[in-house]
Amino acid sequence: MKVLYFAWVRERIGKAEETLDPPAAVRTVGDLIGWLTQRGEEYARAFEKPTIIRAAIDHTHVKSDTAIAGAREIAFFPPMTGG
Amino acid sequence: MTIPITVRVQHDDFDAALETRMLTANRPEIGAVVSFIGICRSGEDDLAISEMTLEHYPGMAETEIRHHAEEARRRWPLSGVTVIHRFGTVTPGDNIVLVLTASAHREAAFQAAEFLMDYLKTNAPFWKSEKRLSETQGVWVEAHGDDDAAASRWERK
Numbered sequence: 425m426k427v428l429y430f431a432w433v434r435e436r437i438g439k440a441e442e443t444l445d446p447p448a449a450v451r452t453v454g455d456l457i458g459w460l461t462q463r464g465e466e467y468a469r470a471f472e473k474p475t476i477i478r479a480a481i482d483h484t485h486v487k488s489d490t491a492i493a494g495a496r497e498i499a500f501f502p503p504m505t506g507g
Numbered sequence: 508m509t510i511p512i513t514v515r516v517q518h519d520d521f522d523a524a525l526e527t528r529m530l531t532a533n534r535p536e537i538g539a540v541v542s543f544i545g546i547c548r549s550g551e552d553d554l555a556i557s558e559m560t561l562e563h564y565p566g567m568a569e570t571e572i573r574h575h576a577e578e579a580r581r582r583w584p585l586s587g588v589t590v591i592h593r594f595g596t597v598t599p600g601d602n603i604v605l606v607l608t609a610s611a612h613r614e615a616a617f618q619a620a621e622f623l624m625d626y627l628k629t630n631a632p633f634w635k636s637e638k639r640l641s642e643t644q645g646v647w648v649e650a651h652g653d654d655d656a657a658a659s660r661w662e663r664k
Contacts (some may be wrong), residue, residue, distance in 0.1 A: 430564055458551070503650030504628070
């Protein structure tokens with residue numbers, strides 16, 4: 425699946441997107457954040473406050489307990505500040 | 508009835524007067540248009556900025572705005588909606604966002620415009636980074652809790 429990062433999540437991780445293939449035990453958005461956090465210090469810093477991180481699957485806002493099965497694109501970003 | 512919903516996410520500036528004319532042309536049933544224009548503020552003192560950059564999530568930004576425009580159409584008797592949100596770098600005084608709501612009467616137009624702005628602030632995937640005169644690096648603008656409160660007042664039980 426394609427994983428995208430925006431704003432300071434992108435800056436902390438140091439990349440805008442990557443293609444990842446998490447193990448089957450990673451079932452929800454929250455699981456994926458936990459798994460990403462293990463990938464390195466830059467991820468740990470980006471997700472240091474996991475409760476404020478927002479996520480979207482295929483362009484739709486989702487909660488941390490949403491299943492990721494079948495997702496083509498998952499995005500992680502800070503609270504939005506548009507308008 | 509289908510009504511025109513125009514949603515654009517663009518780098519370039521918009522012309523609010525032109526957009527209003529396009530929304531109301533040959534639509535004699537329209538009796539009210541409310542327009543909201545969000546403008547880049549200069550800020551004051553330590554928070555004074557030279558420019559602001561708007562990052563967005565291409566594809567999702569349009570989808571999310573359209574979703575809320577359609578929700579507005581379901582809630583109020585609207586004759587048309589236009590939402591334009593810019594991305595990229597702007598300087599103080601520049602336009603950022605335009606919301607136009609048209610209806611036969613003013614009440615629906617006012618309420619729908621407020622509803623759309625409240626949801627845009629909290630749900631449309633845009634992030635502002637300010638270049639402050641007092642700092643060398645860009646600073647990400649933090650989300651306001653009162654924006655969440657403003658959006659939540661429209662929630663339906």
